[in-house]
Amino acid sequence: MRRLGLPLGRVPDEALLAGMATGDPEIALAFVRRFQRMVFGIAIAVVDDPQLAEDIAQQTFERAWRHAQVYDTRRGSVRTWLGTIAHNLAVDAVRARRATPVSPEDLDALLGVVNRTPEQWALADEAAARMRAAVAELPREQARAVVMAGIYGMTARQISEFEGIPLGTAKTRIRTAMGKLRTVLGPERADHD
Amino acid sequence: MTDRDCERLRAVAEELALGILPGHERAEAIAHMDRCPACREHVERLTLVGDGLLALLPGSEPPAGFETRVTDVLGLNRSARRWQPRAVVSVTAAAVIALGFGFGGWAVRTAVEGPAAPPSRSAGATGSEHGLLEASLLAPDHHPVGRIFAYPGSPGWVYMSVDLGHDGPGSGSRGGDGYPGAGKVSCRLERTDGTSLRVGTFSLDDSGRGHWGAPARVAPDTVSGATLLAADGSVLATAHFDVPRNQ
Ligand SMILES: [Zn+2]
Numbered sequence: 514m515r516r517l518g519l520p521l522g523r524v525p526d527e528a529l530l531a532g533m534a535t536g537d538p539e540i541a542l543a544f545v546r547r548f549q550r551m552v553f554g555i556a557i558a559v560v561d562d563p564q565l566a567e568d569i570a571q572q573t574f575e576r577a578w579r580h581a582q583v584y585d586t587r588r589g590s591v592r593t594w595l596g597t598i599a600h601n602l603a604v605d606a607v608r609a610r611r612a613t614p615v616s617p618e619d620l621d622a623l624l625g626v627v628n629r630t631p632e633q634w635a636l637a638d639e640a641a642a643r644m645r646a647a648v649a650e651l652p653r654e655q656a657r658a659v660v661m662a663g664i665y666g667m668t669a670r671q672i673s674e675f676e677g678i679p680l681g682t683a684k685t686r687i688r689t690a691m692g693k694l695r696t697v698l699g700p701e702r703a704d705h706d
Numbered sequence: 707m708t709d710r711d712c713e714r715l716r717a718v719a720e721e722l723a724l725g726i727l728p729g730h731e732r733a734e735a736i737a738h739m740d741r742c743p744a745c746r747e748h749v750e751r752l753t754l755v756g757d758g759l760l761a762l763l764p765g766s767e768p769p770a771g772f773e774t775r776v777t778d779v780l781g782l783n784r785s786a787r788r789w790q791p792r793a794v795v796s797v798t799a800a801a802v803i804a805l806g807f808g809f810g811g812w813a814v815r816t817a818v819e820g821p822a823a824p825p826s827r828s829a830g831a832t833g834s835e836h837g838l839l840e841a842s843l844l845a846p847d848h849h850p851v852g853r854i855f856a857y858p859g860s861p862g863w864v865y866m867s868v869d870l871g872h873d874g875p876g877s878g879s880r881g882g883d884g885y886p887g888a889g890k891v892s893c894r895l896e897r898t899d900g901t902s903l904r905v906g907t908f909s910l911d912d913s914g915r916g917h918w919g920a921p922a923r924v925a926p927d928t929v930s931g932a933t934l935l936a937a938d939g940s941v942l943a944t945a946h947f948d949v950p951r952n953q
Contacts, residue, residue: 555760
């Protein structure tokens with residue numbers, strides 16, 4: 514006899530997180546499998562070093578496991594939460610290592626990637642598609658600024674030095690770009706589902 | 707707070723939301739947000755833009771063996787589990803309540819362990835047989851205030867996320883005013899035979915939010931739902947597991 518229920522692959526993210534916290538090895542494995550591409554993808558994009566990216570990805574899951582209690586369903590999905598953890602760790606690692614977090618070539622490459630719409634991104638949902646289109650429509654200098662700030666974690670001062678522009682201009686580019694991207698967000702998030 | 711304070715905040719809101727605002731400016735901005743719900747909401751919204759940017763990064767497969775290294779580090783390796791002592795599965799109400807210090811404490815306790823089960827051997831309700839029950843928690847006025855998950859594996863567990871402070875449509879205020887009994891709440895599993903079992907107590911924050919989980923025996927044949935109770939025993943929300951009772 515078999516109870517009806519969700520097969521592991523269809524268990525919601527937050528329940529998988531809760532299950533991992535009970536110490537269930539199978540659920541932990543399923544959790545890692547579900548998110549490792551996303552987590553490693555963020556880490557490698559920011560640090561551009563496979564070994565360091567793997568360390569960061571590993572630390573991300575450790576943190577998720579240890580801090581499952583601060584996961585806040587209201588702040589966003591488990592996916593977003595994990596992505597934020599990975600991103601924070603990656604930005605911290607880069608800040609500790611290099612004065613300038615990105616080379617001009619890497620920045621151009623990443624901008625290309627962010628604007629493209631590869632078919633293999635099965636997870637690209639409608640919101641992501643809208644966001645990607647909005648980034649693609651930004652004037653080049655604003656797109657650069659928002660990617661440097663939002664992905665590489667560069668401060669406005671670092672961006673101004675990198676681009677050879679006044680600090681105020683860097684700030685304005687970030688603000689203007691964010692203002693445009695903000696309009697593609699849907700209405701205020703309703704109940705978590 | 708003054709309009710001028712808000713103006714100053716708005717001038718750095720994007721940088722704050724992206725986590726790139728330098729130390730002292732950041733501290734000042736956060737202090738303002740603590741006092742100013744409108745600015746806080748503005749920054750939260752911008753934070754979603756940052757999240758959206760991250761979501762544009764393509765996934766990338768980590769090096770082979772990554773998942774095993776992670777589960778090793780967490781002590782959650784399936785083969786390692788074999789050598790762990792056959793711990794008693796905590797299924798009695800008393801044991802569960804003793805663990806009822808919230809999801810946090812529970813999360814770091816991995817002592818609750820099912821019977822050792824080598825992966826090569828069929829071990830009953832494991833593997834693809836995992837069936838998770840899930841339901842919305844509905845307040846008496848039927849609006850959703852959270853979710854509950856109940857997992858009938860070994861160890862079984864229950865997990866609840868609650869947000870009583872949910873603003874009604876059109877309400878701009880956020881807040882922890884006026885929810886009777888918000889604070890200490892408890893989770894009670896309801897059975898099809900009309901009996902029930904209180905499986906744990908936990909705390910909600912000022913705005914009526916919280917989540918909690920604990921090991922518990924979940925018999926999918928007999929569990930029908932759950933109730934979230936206030937400290938005074940009044941019903942804050944109910945959930946019904948929609949499980950077809952065939953077979
Ligand atoms: Zn304000």
